[in-house]
Amino acid sequence: MEGALAAKTLIVVVFAALCGAVPTTAPSQEDISKAQDYLSKFFSDVGVSAPNSATVFRSSLESFEDTLKKMQEFFHLEVTGKLDSNTLEVMSRPRCGVTDVVRYSHFDGTPKWDKPVLTYRITDYTAGLSQSEVDTTLAKALKLYSDVIPLDFKQSDSSAADIMIMFRAREHGDFSPFDGKNGVLAHAYSPGEGHGGDTHFDEDETWTLDSTGSNLFLVAAHEFGHALGLAHSQVQSALMHPTYVYVNTEGYKLPDDDRKGIQAIYGVRQTSNQPNPNPTPRPMPESAPDRCDRNLNFDAITSIHRRLYFFKDSYVWRRGSFWSGIRVNKIQSVWSGINKVDAAYENKKDNIAIFFEGDHYWGIRGKTVLPGYPKPLSAFGFPSSVAKVDAAVHVSFTGRTLLFVGRRFWSYNERWGRMDRGYPKYISREFPGIGHEVDAVFENRGYLYFSYGSTQKEYHYQRRRAVRTLSNYEWMAC
Structure with missing residues (x-):
């Protein structure tokens, strides 16, 4: 079982530990230790390619300073190679646990699903939300992708479903145990047979549908991107950016960078695949937004x-x-x-x-x-x-x-x-x-x-x- 799991790519959403007050003097040994751990997880060549692979920084080719410069450049910080307060602040943010890349990116070999309909099964639900709320939210997260690519999703009760979804705490059978509240939020595997696409959520987290706790829609949408073949993006507004940030989910659509990335794998969804023998009626004129709407927002x-x-x-x-x-x-x-x-x-x-x-x-x-x-x-x-x-x-x-x-x-x-x-x-x-x-x-x-x-x-x-x-x-x- 362990060998089969090692063949898949595991993606993890992590809340990095807060460093306390941002230092204004020389970094402490604790800061340096945390920085080394951060760089080993997200900016080393070892990465997190498999759930049973240790993430240890052992590169003989890059010094701590060189790797720190790589990280500072990625986040558009001043590239000094020094552990300053701005760099520590970025390291303290909640984020996903896979190695960082630029723009939208795909996993090595660009793995994808070669079928028009993917089935998914939820084997274990969270106690924090009703079953119907979880079903609706996960379906909504998957619809972000089916709206823009020719791939449909169907919930199933079959043990042979393509994507298996569960809410479990601590050790849950995949050699990558969760670490309790406010640590790892979830992880997912890239497309493929066996555990490919499987997505797991940490039941020790407080799962919600709003800005309190961990927003299930946003975390699930990010993880499903990995389950379909997307790696991380450097674009800050992208869903697949490694830093986890809550945004208003009402009317949420897949951001442009993520849409381009997923369409590069699966192609563009046509508005209709059905023949239409009847002439297309002239569309009704678009009306201007109501300028007196109390919820009016501007571009x-x-x-x-x-x-x-x-x-x-x-x-x-x-x-x-x-x-x-x-x-x-x-x-x-x-x-x-x-x-x-x-x-x-x-x-x-x-x-x-x-x-x-x-x-x-x-x-x-x-x-x-x-x-x-x-x-x-x-x-x-x-x-x-x-x-x-x-x-x-x-x-x-x-x-x-x-x-x-x-x-x-x-x-x-x-x-x-x-x-x-x-x-x-x-x-x-x-x-x-x-x-x-x-x-x-x-x-x-x-x-x-x-x-x-x-x-x-x-x-x-x-x-x-x-x-x-x-x-x-x-x-x-x-």
Whole structure:
């Protein structure tokens, strides 16, 4: 049995132990020991290829400093080879336990399932949720993949199901025992015969459907990615990024990086495989989102020529003077060739607006797209791991543009046309009171407005403090 298990790839979700206060002086021996353990698990060539293989750092080719530099480069930290406070903080985050790689990645040999329908069986349920809640949640996690690839999933009671799922504590028969609460969350095997695809959850954890405890949907969706053949991604917003972070699961769709990775293995799912002898009816015109919806959230916000533009899906609202009201248009009808805007800002000095869409950006003057665009994000100075910009704002009195990606942000020097040194930095540290992530941000009358979800923080930049909380719809003349 042990030999058969060693032939599969085991993937583990780990909550790394917190290091306590972040050191500001030389690292202690305890810090160094924890760092060595971290690097041996996630950045050595030994890896965790099998449940019965010891993860011990024994590389004669790489020193501790060289391996630490590799880790710092992966997480876009300052590459010093020194165990500084930022590096220790990253090491303390919850994460998955397989060796780290860049972008989406596949296991060696790209293992996959060669059948159109995969069966799965849940042999042991958690006591923290009802059986129906577990069934529904796991089916929802699998649907993330069946929505985008030609592979369907069917729950079965058969002992011959392709993917066997269980909730067990400690030793559970696969030579990889769980370690109790707040340690390893779950593990899964890559595709293949025998134990291939099998997924196990630690019953000592508190499994929930919200932000408390361990969110079953997010952990399961990550593990099922491994069970289908995905390894880890360096893209922070990817489901397969090694760091585990809770996000709002309502309406959650497979992020672009994960979608591209899984489609590279299985192909793209067609919307319908059934012949349709009848002519396709003309689709009903898409209606603009309700601007007075109390749960309204924005993709991007910016000022252009003293007017505020609010972007949502394929629409843009323009707010001029108080008495001119709100006008709505399709983005495409205003700026030809642009369908959606993820982030936007205006550099008033140069009379140019920059629109970010996916992995590229556009230069805009008025309603005209400037020649030479779109350009890739790398031309802006972003590393290859950044596949999307969440928010952007030009701070006029500093001459800097702030660009937000996940929980961090960059500072761009417009005068010199390059990123400032020392970035990215963490949003929550540099902008206390606004939270960890930003959907949209803009400057108005000397304040910055950070929008996340349906609310936003009015922020005094020079005093570094949040002044008040607003609802997004309050800008919509409702």
